[in-house]
Amino acid sequence: MANALVEFDSVVKRFGDFTAVETMNFTIDEGEFIAIMGPSGCGKTTTLRMLAGLEEPSEGQIRMQGQVMNQVPPHERDTPMVWQSLALFPFLNARENVEFGLQMRGVDAATRRRKALEWLDRLEIGEFAERDVSSLSGGQKQRVALARSLVTEPKILLLDEPLSALDANLVIRMQSMLTRLQRELGITFVYVTHSQSEAFAMADRVVIMSRGHIAQVGTPKDIYRAPANRFVAEFVGRNNIISGHVKSATAKTVTLEGSLGTFKLNLGERPKPAIGEAGQFVIAADLVHLSASRPKSENVLECSLISEEFIGSVVTLFLEAPDGSEFKVQVQERELADMDLKHTDKIFVRWASERAHYICAG
């Protein structure tokens, strides 16, 4: 379907002894909204900076539209970036900031001005065109930075945690604006963030990075429902991970026996594991059912309630499994009110075997 715009071919980036990015292979398609997510120091920003030419790969190749970009200096690329700090020029007003990239490309003053004003209008800040950037609010500055990057009509836009300095309400509004903008323009957005909600809300595909490696690439839904490994399962949040040994396996399902009991689970796309192999599975906190009495079904865990966290319509219960490990459950507040769990010391958790996903050990 879509053509590859950017290819990372065995890209390695080292800073002295420190390896920031290790043997990275992946492709970004034309018109795709891709989020690179991971904890701080995972190499996500370094990856973005390599795309902008601000860092040169130590090994491997980065190709854009088939052309090797390794040696191309930043000012000869058309890979505008929106900085976390926004990096607006304080000595220029909003319009002059937007004009900067056009001026560098030798566009005449009248065209420059017209295009800059068009973009400021499009991002609904036309009335602030002649204002100093220091007098603008966070959201307005954000829009100036976006206009400045988009005014040259690039094929790709790089965003380095651009929303991290904004308050929660504004983040939601900027997210919908970014998504709309990307659909309308049809260009590729590469969005680096540590925020799962930002990445999942906007991106077509998410790249999860951990210590310089790609941990998983997939749609937000894939990553959320079928984490490929323990790191992703833990990073993505409310997941429970249970370990054991493979007791039996078919092409589709695995039976895992561990200290908490015997569980049946879905194998998904993964190859069939050997009998006796150490394994783990993930069960998301919002895919389990609670009851006060022991249900007659597979995959049951007997727990006791430790604490609960109320965040509006959803409640997270922190339970303790018989071996002392924590088990998280998310339920609707209204469901919980019907259940009357306060007066029981035992809570039974059960889940359908197709909800649990086998992941590799380690």
Place this chain on the structure above:
Amino acid sequence: MPSADRSAPSLAKDQTSGGRVAHWPVFKYAMRLPIVIWQGLFFIAPLIFMVAMSFFVVRNYRMTEDFVMKNWLKMMSRDYFWDSYALTFGLATLSTIVVMTVAFPAAYTLAFRVSDSTRRWAVFLLIIPFFTSYLVRIFSWYVILAESGVINAMLSYIGLGPYVMLNTKFGTIVGYMTLTLPLVIILQTFSLANIDRSLIEAAHNLGCKPWRTIYRVILPLARTGLIIAAVFCFILSFGDFVSPYYLGGSKPPTLPILIIDTVKSGQQWPRAAVVAVVMMVTLFAVAFAGIASAYRRRGS
């Protein structure tokens, strides 16, 4: 006893808070007093005295208190005064331009191209010249600039020279640079090093070539610090007596030399005061204009 232990600190606390209310204003003014006394005694008072002195008269080689315009009219109407003024202003301006230009590549390298530890060492090395007396450093130029000095000796090997460098305007500029170059490099380095790197990267990212980035982004961002450096350089050069006297040969005299000459010839302290007041006014104007433009909000 526990109760006594508890009451003792609380009592002490009451005392301090009570004491703070009672003595704080006195304490506050006492803290400010030294700087007020210092400024009053060593800056304001001499300044007033100097201005007053420029209206005094000299009779029989003795200065007498008076209020006459004679000193001012005399100095202002003399060509040699205005020649000297133009020379001093010109040399200080030229020296400032040369120093700012020579210092910039060095400061740029220290700010952007070297590691933090190299920059620390470089700043330390740039402070070392100030350990030695300026006069000593000026005299050391004799060895280098003299007609039989180091430079001319080297030039003679390739069949050039000897060139006269001592007792020329060139010598004066060399002296001014000895005084100001290390300081200007330090000030420029700090103002460049404080620039947010992401702004420079943003300029490159938007298609700005490295050379163009210097004048489109780096110079505007470092403007305040660079103007302050230039103002310092001008003030130090304009008021310097040592370089134009020993390396410039004092002919024609700069304003500081004119002050000395005026005092020596016939005890003309009042006329020297006129020169000094003119210099002060010039320096105030330059410093004020410089600082105003350094902190000016962006205009156009």
